[in-house]
Amino acid sequence: MSGKAIALVLVICSALAGGGLYYLQVYGFYNEIPPSGASDVQLTALHSGKPEPIIHEEFQSIDAESSPLRYRACFTTSLNLETLTETFVVHDSPVPNVAPGWFGCFNASKVGAALESGSAIAFLGTGNIVYGFDRVVAVSRDGHGYVWHQLNRCGERFFNGDSLPEDCPLPPQRESQ
Numbered sequence: 001m002s003g004k005a006i007a008l009v010l011v012i013c014s015a016l017a018g019g020g021l022y023y024l025q026v027y028g029f030y031n032e033i034p035p036s037g038a039s040d041v042q043l044t045a046l047h048s049g050k051p052e053p054i055i056h057e058e059f060q061s062i063d064a065e066s067s068p069l070r071y072r073a074c075f076t077t078s079l080n081l082e083t084l085t086e087t088f089v090v091h092d093s094p095v096p097n098v099a100p101g102w103f104g105c106f107n108a109s110k111v112g113a114a115l116e117s118g119s120a121i122a123f124l125g126t127g128n129i130v131y132g133f134d135r136v137v138a139v140s141r142d143g144h145g146y147v148w149h150q151l152n153r154c155g156e157r158f159f160n161g162d163s164l165p166e167d168c169p170l171p172p173q174r175e176s177q
Contacts, residue, residue: 029064030100033073041075041145043088043137044124051126052088054079056145062103068130069097073147074105081121081141094122094136097148111138111146120146131172132158 040059042051054077061073094115099106114120115138125135125147132155139145151159154168164171 029066030062030070030103031064033061033063035059035061040073041077041137041147042125042135043084044127046087046089049089054084054088060103060105061147062099068133068149069151071135071147071149072097072099072103072106075145075147076143077139077145078143079139081139084123084139085121089124091122091124091134091136094138095150096136096138096146097150099148106146106148108148114138114140128152128154128169131155131169 038053040053040061041056042053044050045052056075056077059073059075061071063072064070096106096108096111096115098108111120115122120138120140122136122138125137127134129135129149132152133149134152135147136150137145137147154164154171157164157168158171
């Protein structure tokens with residue numbers, strides 16, 4: 001076999017492998033999650049410290065079993081930011097994660113810019129929805145809402161192998177291999 005033929009086979013195999021990897025990363029593991037009702041969007045209440053559903057419409061979400069960080073959702077609400085900030089826990093360090101481009105309602109750059117400018121406020125949805133990850137919910141002044149999972153302080157320490165602060169819940173037991 002000539003060198004050109006071998007090179008051509010290698011290029012074709014590399015292109016197929018790269019295309020497959022791209023597809024799996026961007027499309028393959030995500031599932032659209034159908035709305036389940038009032039509990040789709042919850043915020044942690046100041047008075048009880050527990051997540052409570054809020055009024056919302058137009059809920060869309062995606063998730064993947066491969067990582068808790070892949071959850072994203074969008075919705076609209078008629079509740080205003082003043083009512084929300086008086087009733088629910090404001091998140092102190094929200095950082096929206098980038099969503100796949102095909103999930104058009106969630107743009108992490110625009111959500112982040114709205115949070116920085118103050119035209120949106122982030123709330124704690126559910127703390128430790130999965131150990132070490134919080135569900136964060138941002139709501140803008142125009143009523144658009146965005147949801148994502150974010151590594152919390154306890155999760156960051158746990159996954160780095162550092163000792164946990166005393167106020168962190170106990171991590172799940174790791175199965176022996």
